[in-house]
Structure formats: C-alpha cells, structure tokens
Amino acid sequence: xxxxxxxxxxTVLVTGGAGCVGSNLTKAxxxxxxxxxxxxxxxxxxxxxxVPDYDQIELIEGDIRDDEVLKRVFKQSPDIVFHLAAHFxxxxxxxxxxxxxxxxxxxxxxxLQYSQLxxxxxxxxxxxxxxVYGLDSKMPFKEDDISIxxxxxYQVTKLLGELYTNYFHNLYDLPIVNARFFxxxxxxxxxxxxxxxxxxxxxxxxxxxxxxITGNGTETRDWTFVEDIVSGLLAMGIEEEAIGEAINLGxxxxxxxxxxANRVNELTGNTEGIAYAERRNWDAKTxxxxxxxxAHDILGYKPTVSFDDGLIKVHEWFExxxxxxxxxxxxx
Numbered sequence: 001x002x003x004x005x006x007x008x009x010x011t012v013l014v015t016g017g018a019g020c021v022g023s024n025l026t027k028a029x030x031x032x033x034x035x036x037x038x039x040x041x042x043x044x045x046x047x048x049x050x051v052p053d054y055d056q057i058e059l060i061e062g063d064i065r066d067d068e069v070l071k072r073v074f075k076q077s078p079d080i081v082f083h084l085a086a087h088f089x090x091x092x093x094x095x096x097x098x099x100x101x102x103x104x105x106x107x108x109x110x111x112l113q114y115s116q117l118x119x120x121x122x123x124x125x126x127x128x129x130x131x132v133y134g135l136d137s138k139m140p141f142k143e144d145d146i147s148i149x150x151x152x153x154y155q156v157t158k159l160l161g162e163l164y165t166n167y168f169h170n171l172y173d174l175p176i177v178n179a180r181f182f183x184x185x186x187x188x189x190x191x192x193x194x195x196x197x198x199x200x201x202x203x204x205x206x207x208x209x210x211x212x213i214t215g216n217g218t219e220t221r222d223w224t225f226v227e228d229i230v231s232g233l234l235a236m237g238i239e240e241e242a243i244g245e246a247i248n249l250g251x252x253x254x255x256x257x258x259x260x261a262n263r264v265n266e267l268t269g270n271t272e273g274i275a276y277a278e279r280r281n282w283d284a285k286t287x288x289x290x291x292x293x294x295a296h297d298i299l300g301y302k303p304t305v306s307f308d309d310g311l312i313k314v315h316e317w318f319e320x321x322x323x324x325x326x327x328x329x330x331x332x
Contacts, residue, residue, distance in 0.1 A: 002231075002300065006238040007032040013078035014039055015064055015111060016085030018046030020189035021126065021181075024226045025082060025233055030054035032234075040064065040073050045088065045195070049324050050188055064107035074114045080237050081115050083108070084126045086158075092194040093154035094282055104157035108164055116172050122243075124236045125165050129180035129222075129248050129290055131155035132162065140291035143180070143246050151282045162246060175243045177236040182250030182290045186226030186310060187317035192330045198223070198311070201261060202318050203329055205268040210275040217258025217274070220287045224251040225305035225313075235299035242298050250290025251303045263308065267315045 007029055017026050017039030023046075029037045030052060037056050042063045051059055062069030064085050087093065087103035108125075115123050131154060134147025150156050161178075168174040189195060191203035201211050232249040236242050261274055295301035305313075318325060 002235070004032050004234050004238065007034045007234070009033070009035045010079045011036045011076060012038070012080045012082065013073060014082045014084060015041070016046075016083075016126075017041055018043060018048070018051050018059065019084065020186060020226055021184055021229055021233075022046075022082075022084045023050055023052055023188040024186065025084075025230050026057055027052040027054070028230050028234060030056045036076070038073060038076060038078060040069070041085065045190075045192065047190060047324070047328050049328075050190065064111050065102060067110065070110060070114050074118045077118060078120060080122045080124070081111070081120050082124045082126070082233060082237070083111050085111075086126070087154070089194040090152040090154045090282055091280065093152050093157070097153040100153040100157055104154070105160055108161045112164055112168050112174070116168055116174050121175060122237050123165065123168075123174055123176045124233060125161055125176065125178050127162050127178045127180045127246065128155065128158040129182040129250060130285070130288055131158040132180060135284055139287060140252070140289040141248065142291045143248060143294055151284050166244075169244050177242045177244075178246040179233060179236055180246060180248045180290075181229060182222040182224050182248065182288065184226055184229050185223050185314060187313060188226065190325055190328050193332070197257070198260065198264070198314060201264045202268065202314060203325065205264050205270040206318060206322070208270055208272055210272040211261045211265065212275045212277050213257055213261060214277045214283065215257070215279040215286070216276070217256065217261070218286075219257045220254035220289070221257065222250045222252070222254050222288045222290050223260070223307055223310070224249065224303065225307075225310035227305055228303040232295060232299055232301045235301060239299055245294075245298065247295050247298060248290045248292050249295060249301070250292055251307070252290055252292040253307070254287065254289040255307055260311070263311055267311060
C-alpha cells in the first residue's frame with residue numbers, strides 16, 4: 001500500500017479546502033506530516049466545524065478572485081496547489097451564470113497566475129468528468145473523448161479550467177494535472193439547495209420526508225467515495241507521469257438512482273418512500289460511467305470503498321454530526 005511520504009515537510013495550498021473533498025484531503029495531508037496545509041475558502045458553502053482540527057492546518061477565509069488574499073496565501077510559498085474551489089453545481093450555474101464564470105473562470109486564472117509566478121511544484125485542478133463529457137461521448141468515458149456541446153455553464157467553465165491549465169503548462173511549463181471527478185460522495189458534504197443528491201437524500205430521509213427523484217429512477221451515476229478521490233489526488237501530486245495529463249477519478253461502476261434512494265431510506269428507517277418529479281431540462285445525461293484505466297496505469301489508482309460501504313459511512317457521519325448539519329443545511 002502506498003505511503004505518500006513525499007508530502008512530509010511540504011507546504012500545500014488547498015483552495016476550497018473546507019468542503020467535502022477538501023476537508024478529507026487536508027486531513028490526509030496532515031496525517032502524512034505535511035509541514036503546513038493552507039485552506040483558502042470563502043465559506044460560501046462550507047463551515048468551520050467541518051474543518052479538520054490539526055496543528056498544521058491554517059484556514060484563511062477569502063475569495064480566489066481577491067488579489068490581496070492570494071498574495072497573502074502565496075507569500076507562504078506553497079509547494080503544491082490543489083485547486084478545488086469552485087462555483088459548484090449545474091443548477092447553481094444555470095441560476096447564476098455570471099458568478100459561475102467569474103469564479104470558475106477569472107478565479108481559476110488568478111490562482112494559476114500566482115502559482116506560475118511562485119514556481120509551484122505541482123498544480124492539480126478539480127475538473128468534472130460529469131461535465132466535460134457530452135452526449136456525443138461514448139461510455140465508459142475515456143479522457144480523449146471530451147465534448148464541446150455542453151448543457152450548463154458549470155460544464156462549460158470546468159472545460160475552460162482545463163484549457164487554462166493546459167495553456168499554463170504549454171507556455172510556462174507549469175506542472176499541472178487535471179483531475180476529472182465523477183459523482184463524489186462521502187463524509188463532510190453538508191446538504192443544501194445546490195449540493196449533491198446523496199447528502200440531500202440523507203438529510204430529507206432523516207427528517208422523514210419522501211425522496212424526490214427527477215426522472216424515473218433508472219438513471220445511473222458513477223458515485224465515487226471521497227477517500228478514493230483523495231487517494232487519486234495524492235498520487236497526482238507526486239507522480240511525474242501525471243504531469244500535463246487529464247485523468248478520470250471515478251469508481252468505474254454505475255448505480256441506479258432509485259436503488260440509491262431506497263438504500264438511503266433503508267439505512268435511516270424512513271418509510272415515506274419516493275416522490276417523482278420531472279427531469280430538469282439541463283439534465284440530459286441519463287447515464288454516467290467512467291473509464292479509470294488511465295488512472296490505474298499512471299497513478300496506481302484503485303477504488304477500495306464499495307458504494308454500499310460508502311453510504312453506510314455517510315449515514316454514520318450524519319448521525320455523529322446531526323446537530324451541526326441541521327443548523328448549517330440551507331435550502332432557501
């Protein structure tokens with residue numbers, strides 16, 4: 001089993017580090033004896049109670065579009081940058097396309113500029129496997145089959161982010177890696193209006209509400225447990241062969257939405273069942289499935305947490321943090 005000793009003594013910047021992936025990544029980095037882990041997060045969809053409590057972690061509340069904040073962060077000379085900060089979610093981008101462009105476009109560009117100016121050793125960008133592949137891409141999605149026929153601003157700006165990282169790599173030799181996440185889930189994701197379906201389903205189910213499925217429930221998703229995503233990210237930060245590459249991080253398996261919903265209700269003891277609603281007009285992909293061969297070949301990536309075990313872990317996290325979750329969940 002890989003040890004990732006290369007992170008010992010390193011200074012690592014994690015933008016968006018107070019979110020689900022970020023909080024799990026910063027925890028792992030701290031346990032790998034990174035000298036300092038800097039979280040830059042505007043806390044628009046994250047909470048201090050969800051930030052891991054380690055001496056190495058410094059939380060800086062600020063926006064990636066703010067030059068003064070970025071100067072403060074990069075003055076600490078991070079060795080590695082994990083850029084996770086984003087204006088997140090498809091529906092959020094449809095509702096607020098200008099904000100989506102400013103955060104995922106201009107914010108991305110600024111972080112890249114400071115990374116290039118300070119000569120970081122590695123820049124890992126959290127792209128979206130659910131975003132850059134289109135209806136014209138063949139499943140399972142392979143890295144060379146992206147689409148320019150996309151359905152939401154979020155998908156557009158995630159592809160834009162990859163174009164920018166590639167530009168900085170080609171012109172300035174910035175060592176970048178584009179990590180294409182598929183349907184990440186796990187402890188640390190607080191439910192809310194623009195959050196993912198699994199935390200929202202657990203929240204509604206634990207409040208004894210019917211779970212709303214948009215569509216008929218036979219739609220499938222490649223849900224990937226956050227610990228496996230973190231393992232892939234850590235490998236991207238040190239593997240030389242990964243530089244300049246786009247690499248899928250998924251589970252390589254798909255599961256039906258209706259089966260997930262029924263399992264959530266079973267775990268929570270909710271008897272209210274399922275409520276069906278019309279599919280959202282931007283939700284054109286009824287099936288999602290990643291090919292993770294490239295991740296395996298380059299990173300040694302191999303998901304280890306089954307979907308059901310992951311759901312059980314999320315349920316345990318909800319039970320252990322229920323009071324904070326209830327106070328923090330925002331659906332208005």
